[in-house]
Amino acid sequence: MSSDAPNQAQIDYWNAGAGETWAALNDRLDRQLAPLGDAAMEALALQPGDRVLDVGCGCGHSSLALARAVGGTGQVTGIDVSRPMLDVARRRVPEGMESQLEFLEADAQSYSFETEAFDALYSRFGVMFFADPAAAFRNLTSGLALRGRLSFVCWRSLAENAWMAVPRNAGLQHLPPAASGDPSAPGPFAFADARRIEAILVQGGYTNISISPFDTDIVLGRDLDEAVGMALKVGPLGAMLRETPQQLGTVSRVVREALTPYVRRDGVLLPAATWIVTANRASAWEPG
Ligand SMILES: C[S@@+](CC[C@H](N)C(=O)[O-])C[C@H]1O[C@@H](n2cnc3c(N)ncnc32)[C@H](O)[C@@H]1O
Structure with a gap:
């Protein structure tokens, strides 16, 4: 992919430490995220x-x-910009399903989809990273059949997602202050505002839009050691620690303390808050 791609910063991010971490932890992350993805x-x-x-x-x-x-x-195509994660995806295709399930390394915002190639668009936490989300959804619509539909799950705010906020706030005591940037900038919480999602989808060529809260507890780990290990590697704290690895020991101690009240018989459980978003391609929509 060329270095002037619109989403180059995210492409770099998901091909370096973040992508490698997700690839290494993919089974555990899937156990955490599957109930949310299943709802969508x-x-x-x-x-x-x-x-x-x-x-x-x-x-x-x-x-x-x-x-x-x-x-x-049927036919499923997975599109992603992260080579380390796609390497895992390709290795997971079961024998006999090769013609039914394919993976594409490309930016979903700019890839030229074949017209009306898909009946449905789906995403599990993969649509919040576009530099220009309305342009990205317009581009996705160009690949969607006339009566096509979409469903995705995305995070609500960090404050509502204790599974990320608790370890992050504990770690912040020993890390450089977090930048208070644009809340709609590409990142996990870019779709926290339901009105913004609706506006993006209307501009993207969708109608019949439904945005419903879906809350559940996430199993951060089967025990405290596993939960601390996960909290230090993924989410906002994981991203901060990749920039400041020398603080790992100190942060690990305060995160363990902060997570201790959440230990239950069946693991370390913390609240997660998402939107389940569904919509249909607007019949009047024309590729621009
Ligand atoms: C939070 S991860 C979710 C991964 C996966 N859907 C899951 O639930 O395990 C976000 C994914 O979006 C991908 N991504 C970010 N920007 C993208 C873009 N412009 N086009 C395609 N994929 C993108 C990342 O590489 C990453 O794999």
Whole structure:
């Protein structure tokens, strides 16, 4: 991908430490995220034979679940910019499913999709990283069939997502102050504001938009050691520690303390807050 790509900063991010971390922890992250992704998948009401695009598919767990849902007559394409995560995804394609499930290394905001190649668009936390989200959704719409539909799950605010906020706030005592940047900048919380999502989707060519809260507890780890290990590697704290690795020991101690009250019999559980978003391609929409 060329260095003047619109999403170059995110492409670099997901090909360096973040992508490698997600690739290494993909099974554990999938266990955490699957219940949230499943809620968005259910809302898509897939039919056997559907052709689906999985946007920001990462290590391909959701793509495989989609492929199972649409069966042998269906087709699933996962698109992502992260080579280390796509390497994991490609290795996970079961024998006999190679023609039904494919992965594409490309920027979903600018890739030239074949017209009406998909009946449905799906994403599990993969649509919040576009530099120009309205342009990205317009581009995705160009690949969607006339009666096509979309469903995705995205995070609400950091404050509502204790599973990320608790370790991050504990770690901040020993890290440089976090920049208070533009809340809509590309990143996990860029779609926290439901009104912004609606505006982006209207500009992107969608109608019949539904944005519903979906809350659940996330199992950060099966025990405290695993939960601390995860908290130090993923989410906002993981990103900060990749920049300041010398603080790992001190931060690890305060994060352990902060997570201790959340230990339950079945693991370390903290609240997660998401939006499940569904919409249909607007019949009047024309590629611009
Ligand atoms: C939070 S991860 C989610 C991965 C996966 N969907 C999952 O749930 O495990 C976000 C994903 O979006 C991908 N991504 C970010 N910007 C993208 C873009 N412009 N086009 C395609 N994928 C993108 C990243 O590489 C990363 O794999």
